[in-house]
Amino acid sequence: MTLYRKLLISISLAFVLLFVGLFYVDYHQSRQFIAQKQFSEVKNAINTVGLALSPYLKENDPVAVETAVNALFDGSSFSSVRVVMLQTGEEIVRSYPIRGDNVPKWLVNLDVFQTIHEKRVVTSGWLQLAEIEIISHPGVAYAALWRNMVVTFRVGIASFIFSLLLIGYFVKRSLQPLNQLSAAATQIANRDFNISLSKPETQELIPVFNAFESMVVRIKAFVEEQTRQADILRTQAFVDEASTLGNRNYFISQLESKKSEGQTLLIAIIRYEEATQAKARHDFDAVTDLMKLVGPKLKTLANDNSIICARLLDDEIGVIAPYLDEQQANDLLAQLSRVSQSATEITFEIGAVITDGFTDSMSILSSVDTALIKAKLEPDSQYIQYENKGLPITTTQWVELVEDAMEHNAVITKSQLVKGIASSAYHREIFSGIKHEGNYMPAIMFLAPMEKLSKAHLYDQYIIESMIKELSNDSSPVPVAINLAPATVTSPEFITWLETRLQKIPQLAAYLHFELHEVVFIYHKEMTRLLISSIRRNGAKFGVDNYAHHLESLDYLPEFSPDYVKLDYLFTLNLDDDKTAETLSSVAKLAHDIGAFVIATRIENQRQINKLAMHNVNGLQGFAIDTKDDNE
Structure with missing residues (x-):
């Protein structure tokens, strides 16, 4: 009452x-x-x-x-x-x-x-x-x-x-300051610190308002300080100071996370001759100066979610990008060359490997080193080595395969349970794919072609409709988490469609969790804000996928206040590293303190579970928790 x-x-x-x-x-x-x-x-x-x-x-x-x-x-x-x-x-x-x-x-x-x-x-x-x-x-x-x-x-x-009406009016007017405080407290609970309070006429409440405003300023400063500390620790653990790109530890972690995804990748190394020569004469200041010139230019490429750039050695920078076709690979290498040349007049070689699967990061880097040696002999100092075993499928062919699967309801869905460390199931994450020539093709293999032809939102709509149908037929449903492609998040057509669809299922909206890749919170804030507003307005939830994956500031977190976050795999992979563990605690605590449910992914053994329980992690996902169940 x-x-x-x-x-x-x-x-x-x-x-x-x-x-x-x-x-x-x-x-x-x-x-x-x-x-x-x-x-x-x-x-x-x-x-x-x-x-x-x-x-x-x-x-x-x-x-x-x-x-x-x-x-x-x-x-x-x-x-x-x-x-x-x-x-x-x-x-x-x-x-x-x-x-x-x-x-x-x-x-x-x-x-x-x-x-x-x-x-x-x-x-x-x-x-x-x-x-x-x-x-x-x-x-x-x-x-x-x-x-x-x-x-x-x-x-x-x-x-x-008459007295009741009169009293009601004066009581309501007298309670307006308290209503202001209540609304402001709700804003703080929702991690929104942009609060404006008008001073009350009641003298006794003025000190309360002053104290509240002071508290908001301190809480905001505390959250900002936590964000700054998390960014500092993350920079120390995963960022190369000179180039401002990721370091070798970051690059290896990203390679390891991608080796089991089934996506065809282009993995390249750029070696700068001037840096190699400076290193040989122990002129490390020259090496640092060169990386300070090259790094920021290459970092503009990494602003795209699909491309990862990191400094591997004093004179080498590694690149990971999805592979669509030969033309796209040549365009990417040409872009890397232009960026490097625009920084300064230097000599460099680019060796790349196209692969659709590798056993470990060291073996694939060895192949890239071989390509780098061959690149030195090429006129344009570039060499691409193909190690993809599957038949090449063009962008258009991928889209046609996916559209045919949707038309014939042949899309395969699998789910993996996310459980709280001290609670029951939080949700089931949905994984999807199609079959081609008897082989299962996960969505990550064809989402890039779908995004290139502006078709990704249609696939995501299909998955959402499938999950709504499944939830409506379940007497005791568990919430489902649906990954949205970055291109889907920035699609006005999709946002309008989702608003209309959620309004028709108010009883099921709470069971829908939408996972948005971290990149959209950093580089597409306005469209992301529109989508999130629609999601929250209709009673659904949203989370950040690959949380702390990018090497940008985490200041988006209190701004968007997600319901949950899923930590990037690099934290689960390197739990024995002290810097990684300290960074994990910091980024998890930042999310935890703003009310987000913190989930660690790819949990494979009890040892990982025991370590994660010490670092502000709320939920777990992986084969040690639950295998992926088919729902064909």
């Missing part, structure tokens, strides 16, 4: 009690007044009739006596009048009808008025002429009392309603 209602009910109860007290006093006084009036009327009536009948009684004229009685008591409030003429013994009795005037029976049953019975002997000197008896009836008294009660009650009700 709201404070407004409590105050209104309390004041109303006080008013009712006061009204009941006043009503009782009025009722008691009215009853006494009416009873006294009735007694006086009987006394006056018997005195009046005695005086009026005396002349006729002396003459012993019964007709005149009867006429006088009829005239005196016609329309009176007495139930009966009896006159006994003592000289002749003749008796005159008159009874009058009782008028109730719609008095309720329960009031009469209270028996608050008694019947008044009065006798009087009329004399003339010592001679007794007649005996007069008058009996009153309380009907008129009850009617008068009831009329008074009705008037009092109506006035009381009218006063109560």
Whole structure:
């Protein structure tokens, strides 16, 4: 119950009690007044009739006596009048009808008025002429009392309603400052610190408002400091200071995370001859200066979610990118060359390997080194070595395969459970793919071609529809997490479609969790904000996938306030490294403190679970928790 209602009910109860007290006093006084009036009327009536009948009684004229009685008591409030003429013994009795005037029976049953019975002997000197008896009836008294009660009650009700409206207005106005504080507290709970409070008119609340504003400033500063500390630790663990690109540890972690995904990759190394020569003569300042020139230029490529750049050695920079076709690979190498040449006039070689699967990062880097040696012999200092075993599929062919699978409902979905460390299931993450020539093709293999032709949002819509259908047929559903491609998040068409779709399923919206890659929170904030607004408005949830994957600031986290985050694989992979573990604790604590559920992925053994439990991690996902179940 709201404070407004409590105050209104309390004041109303006080008013009712006061009204009941006043009503009782009025009722008691009215009853006494009416009873006294009735007694006086009987006394006056018997005195009046005695005086009026005396002349006729002396003459012993019964007709005149009867006429006088009829005239005196016609329309009176007495139930009966009896006159006994003592000289002749003749008796005159008159009874009058009782008028109730719609008095309720329960009031009469209270028996608050008694019947008044009065006798009087009329004399003339010592001679007794007649005996007069008058009996009153309380009907008129009850009617008068009831009329008074009705008037009092109506006035009381009218006063109560008017007072209630007036009190409600003033109470609501008085509570406006508290409502402001309540709304501001909700904003803080939702990790929104952009709060503007208008100072209250109530003097006692001004210090409260000042203290609250001071608290908000401190909380905001605390969160910003946490973000800064997390960024510093992440930079120390995974960023090369000179080039501002990722370091070798970061690059190896990303390679390891991608080796089991099934995606065809282009892995390249750029070796700078000037850096090699400077290193040979121990001129490390020259090496550093060169990397300071090259690094920021290459970093612009890494702004794209699909490309990873990192410094591997003093004179080498590694690149990981998805492979679409030969033209795309040549374009990428040409772009790398242009970026390197635009930084400074230097000599470099680029060796690349195209692969759709490798056993470990060291073996694939060895292949890239071989390609790098061959690149030195090429006229353009570039060499691409193909190690992909599968048949080449063009972008258009991929899109046609996926569209055909959607048309024939041949898309395969699998799910993997996410469990809390100390709780039950949080959700099931949905993985999808298609079959081609008997082989399972995960979505990561064809999402890049779908994005290139602006078709990714259609595939995501298909998966969402499939999950809605599945949830509607489940009597005890578990929430499902659906990954959205970056191109889907930035599609106005998809945002409009999702808003309309969620509005039609309010009972199921809470079971839909949408996972957005970290890149959209960093580079596509406006469109992401529109999508998130729609998701939250309709009761669904959203999370950050590959949290802390990019080497940009994490200041987007308090700004968007996700419901959950999924840590990048590099944290799970290097738990034994002290810097990685410290960074993990920091980035997890940052997410945890703003209310996000922190999930570690690719958990494969109990040892990882035990270590993660010490680092502010709430949930776990991986084969040690749950295998992927097919739902074909």
